[in-house]
Ligand SMILES: Nc1ncnc2c1ncn2[C@@H]1O[C@H](COP(=O)(O)OP(=O)(O)OP(=O)(O)O)[C@@H](O)[C@H]1O
Ligand SMILES: CC(C)(CO)[C@@H](O)C(=O)[O-]
């Protein structure tokens with residue numbers, strides 16, 4: 001596996017593959033890789049001739065009081081995992097390569113970026129859209145893979161790729177979970193052992209709320225019960241717990257075929273997110 005940090009070297013490596021007619025997949029990440037990421041990598045390996053993984057902890061998507069400095073960084077261990085999966089290229093630019101002096105452009109996907117994590121993290125999705133557009137331009141992949149754990153992010157990237165005529169397929173990959181249902185996430189590393197045990201309340205409560213709503217309980221009552229259960233389990237606060245349409249992300253006050261439950265809640269130093277279909 002080549003680890004590349006400059007745009008010139010990246011373009012040279014990928015131009016040779018493109019000339020040979022090879023299909024290139026991109027898996028964008030912020031590193032601290034776990035089995036959720038590796039599932040995306042394995043799917044990329046299955047779908048393409050060449051696999052590029054990017055690791056870039058993107059300052060533009062972190063708010064001023066968020067965890068940019070604390071975010072786990074362990075590139076050497078990540079690289080070893082990627083070698084074991086036969087990844088061809090690790091794209092690991094530093095911030096000065098991604099955002100050279102004078103960088104002034106931003107991409108905004110209006111509407112889809114307003115609710116849920118967009119409301120809780122102002123400007124976050126502009127940072128995501130901008131860096132993902134840059135990663136697409138830098139690597140020019142035939143397909144790019146993203147996890148359904150970050151459902152709103154996936155919806156925004158699909159919209160952006162359509163709107164800006166990116167000629168690539170966006171592939172969504174189902175959420176990979178621990179045995180107790182907790183979605184794998186780099187930020188789970190912030191949890192103490194006690195908090196990690198309490199975190200299993202998140203998927204359990206979501207599943208109970210989904211069952212209650214599907215069984216005819218009012219959405220407001222089921223979500224209120226779920227919110228109380230999370231606080232009782234030790235979560236400090238619930239940023240949102242909502243039923244929304246999976247595609248438009250419009251709020252729903254009654255169930256339908258495309259309904260999905262979305263949650264973000266704070267436990268210790270971690271802010272955990274998840275989403276599940278109602279049916
Ligand atoms: N449990 C998971 N299942 C499937 N995909 C995942 C999972 N966790 C992360 N991904 C996907 O991996 C890609 C890179 O995500 P990222 O590097 O932010 O990891 P993360 O674990 O989501 O970290 P964070 O704690 O910052 O949310 C994204 O497309 C994300 O949706
Ligand atoms: C897509 C992404 C790599 C952009 O920085 C990030 O938001 C993530 O890891 O989900």
Ligand code: BAL
Nearest residue numbers: 030061062124150153
């Ligand atoms: N996985 C989403 C990236 C973020 O929370 O910044």
